[in-house]
Structure formats: C-alpha cells, structure tokens
Amino acid sequence: MxxxxxxxxxxxxxxxxxxxxxxxxxxxxxxxxxxxxxxxxxxxxxxxxxxxxxxxxxxxxxxxxxxxxxxxxxxxxxxxxxxxxxxxxxxxxxxxxxxxxxxxxxxxxxxxxxxxPASEIKKIIVIGDTGCRLKGAENFYQDCNDQSKWPFAEVMTNAAAKNPDLVIHVGDLHYRESPCPDNLPGCKGSPWGYGYDTWKADFFVPAKPLLEKAAWVFVRGNHETCSRAGQGWHRFIDTHSWDEKRSCNDHSNDVIGDYSEPFSVPLGKSAQFIVFDSAKNANKKITEKDESFLIYVNQFKTIEKIALNKKFNIFGSHHPLNIVLPSKKKDSESEYQLYPTGFTNILAGLNGEELLKSPINFTIHGHNHIFEAITYDINRPAEIVTGNSGSSLEEINNVEIKLSDVQKKLLKIKEFSSYQDFGFGTLERQDEMGEKWLFTEFDVNGKALLKCDVSDRTVICK
Structure with missing residues (x-):
C-alpha cells in the first residue's frame, strides 16, 4: 500500500x-x-x-x-x-x-x-439483533456469506421499501467476535474482532439502504458493552458528545463507558419512545451487590419522570422484561415459562408486578432472536420482542409457540402471539394523538404475517 x-x-x-x-x-x-x-x-x-x-x-x-x-x-x-x-x-x-x-x-x-423527520412520526421500522454470529467459545459459526442464513441485507432492502419516518434498532448490531475456521465456506473470509472492518461488514454495508432512508434510534445491546463492541458503539452510534473516558478504550473506565442516561424521542402530540441502555443487564438476577443495581434504580426513577411528559409511552430496552420460552423445569405445570431478565427484579422491587408504572403503555425489546407479542392478565405494559432481524434464531426447533388457556392462566397472560423465523416490524400510528398504533410483523421478503393492534396496555395480534 x-x-x-x-x-x-x-x-x-x-x-x-x-x-x-x-x-x-x-x-x-x-x-x-x-x-x-x-x-x-x-x-x-x-x-x-x-x-x-x-x-x-x-x-x-x-x-x-x-x-x-x-x-x-x-x-x-x-x-x-x-x-x-x-x-x-x-x-x-x-x-x-x-x-x-x-x-x-x-x-x-x-x-x-x-x-x-416529520414532527408527527407515522411509520417506524423496528429491527433487532442483526449481526452475523461468529463465536468460537460456543463453536457457533453462522453462514455470513449465505443471504438465506444471514438475511440482514435483504431485511434492510425490504424494510427501506416501506418508506419509514423513523427506524428503531433494539440492539446487538455486532456479532463477529471470532475468526471463521478455514474449513467452513459459509463464513470464509469474514472479518472478526471489534474494529471497523467488522462493523462495516456486520452493519454499515448491509444497512445502507435503510440508513439512507430515515433517521435511526439505537437501543444499546449487550454485544455493545465495553468488553465487546463498545469501542465502535461510542465512535459510530452513541449520541453523547465524544468523551475518551466513555470510549471503552481503557477497561479501567468501563463503569463509565458501560452506561448512559435514558432519553425520549417524541412521536406525536401524546406519544414518545423512551430509550433505556440495558447493555450491562445480566441473565442472572441483579442484586444490591452488583455495580449496576443503584445505577439502574436511579435510571428507572428518571424514566418515570420522563413518562409523565406524554400520555402514551413506549419503553425500549434491548433486554425484555420477560420472555416466553420452553420450560427448563421437568416438573413444570406448563410446557412454557415466563422468564425474567436481569433487571426485572429491580422493577418488581420498585413497582411490584406492574414493573413499569403507567403511563408506560407497552415495551419493545430484542435480545431473544424471536418475535413475541404479550398482553398480560395483570396491570402491566404489553410487550413486543423483535430480535429476529439477522442473527441466528432461537434454538427451539422453529416450532411455533402456542399457549393453551391453562398455560396462559398460569403465566398471567391474556393474549400471546409468536413467530420463529427471520423478519422485521413496522409500527404505524392509527390516530391523531399517537395513542393507538398498528404493529405489523413481516417476513424477510416484506410479506405481512401478523397485524397487532396496540392501545392502552394491550397488543392484540391477528
């Protein structure tokens, strides 16, 4: 050169x-x-x-x-x-x-x-968990060179055709953490690590059609922590002013670089999207002994104050509050369980089974590589999980999750829908004030699969 x-x-x-x-x-x-x-x-x-x-x-x-x-x-x-x-x-x-x-x-x-962007947001693309998974520690190597096995580029092309006003990415943009073994043609030649070449391959190149179409709101995922792809997150994505101490370049400053304050994005006269950085949320329960406990407690109090500014609030974090997956308990009464993530117990300690206080109406997440829509049979915001836009899918044998009436009662769920393949969603405003929305789940090709009415604290899919 x-x-x-x-x-x-x-x-x-x-x-x-x-x-x-x-x-x-x-x-x-x-x-x-x-x-x-x-x-x-x-x-x-x-x-x-x-x-x-x-x-x-x-x-x-x-x-x-x-x-x-x-x-x-x-x-x-x-x-x-x-x-x-x-x-x-x-x-x-x-x-x-x-x-x-x-x-x-x-x-x-x-x-x-x-x-x-328009002051009154009418159509939003929602995607999550998009990168191509290469992880030697788990001996897992997704076929990044096969568009049918890693369809993120196709998702972006078909999502861009929907002409959105806004894009919401619910986290985990970067997945290529290990080199592809020489004997695997599906990912042969892929860059890996946390530098720009990997960010370019995993995000910037495939996302180009939609990056040029609309403004993006990014929700930080656990793959963007300082110990992983945090350096690129702060260079390219984070909306704070550049601060070397928050850059993740020096691991002694990770307690600074791994967190950011919540903020809101106006969507209409009565609606807003609240962004919460849950990157350090562990799969295990977060307790008072954990570094993140008090940080998250204070941030959830801030979120409650932000929510008072609008009548209809959508809360976005990478990690779900709960997720329905096959039961790991052999003696369980239900084939499926409602699994919490790390900060669910913090919210339960603050607000009981409601988790997030009204006027937070529903929540959007990724992390689990699946689509789920949950309306609870208790006073709790409805929930959508949409982490199926490119990275390897949940290993549940692509069997559609269906809850019987007995299982719903056990899990305190009123309405439930799921989809186990790759896709993306749109969220379209249905009224003048932004208090009613339609969430549509699409397959990779842009074909509508589920239409979900969102209002109050319910998500009802057809």
Missing part, C-alpha cells in the same frame, strides 16, 4: 449529532469512502459520516453554503484492552458529525439528501 493510502487510512472517525450520515465504503482499500447516516438523540438529530478520507465531508443545509462536518473522533488502532485479548481494534476511518439546525429542512452530503 503506498504512503498516500496509509495516510488516508490513518485518519479517525467523526461522530456527530443526532443524525448519522452513510456515505458508503467501497470494497477497495484505496477507494474514497463516505458513509452518511442520521441518528436521533435526546431532543436532537445528529448527521454523521464515516470516511477514509483525510478530512470530513461537507454538508449543505437547504440552499446555504456547504460547511465541513466536525470531527467526532479520529481514526486509531487501539491497544489491547487486556493482555488476554487476542486482536487489536483498528479504526482507520474518521467519524464526523454535525447537529441538525432547528430551521433546516434538509441536509446534503455529497449527493445524499436527508430530509428533516
């Missing part, structure tokens, strides 16, 4: 405000690459771009003179976080950003035009 190319690749990434700009990387190392995208943060949009050029691209707001985007963070090769790590994280790109001006109607980066 010549000196010019080396200099170009040595520059870092600029991350921006609420909107993210994708200019798209070419396959050749020496090709010019700019990937613009728009992200949504706390009461702001941030236009971002990732580029291998030596400076940030320009953005033109409406008919004004173009101005250069600000550098969020420069490119760098990060030393090993711990001696036990086996590969450095290399980010040979610049991350750039700029906050969307309040009076601007559109922003143009190169030839890509981003329209200011």
């Amino acid at each position: 010549n000196n010019i190319i080396q200099k170009l690749l040595s520059f870092a990434i600029l991350l921006g405000s609420v909107f993210i700009v994708n200019l798209g990387f070419a396959t050749q190392d020496n090709a010019e690459y700019v990937q613009p995208y728009l992200v949504v943060g706390d009461n702001q949009y941030i236009l971002r771009a990732v580029t291998n050029l030596p400076k940030c691209p320009t953005v033109q707001w409406d008919a004004q003179k173009a101005e250069e985007m600000k550098v969020r963070v420069a490119g760098a090769k990060i030393p090993l976080r711990k001696k036990s790590d086996v590969i450095e994280s290399d980010f040979p790109v610049l991350t750039c950003e700029m906050v969307w001006p309040k009076d601007a109607k559109e922003g143009k980066v190169n030839n890509q035009v981003f329209k200011r």
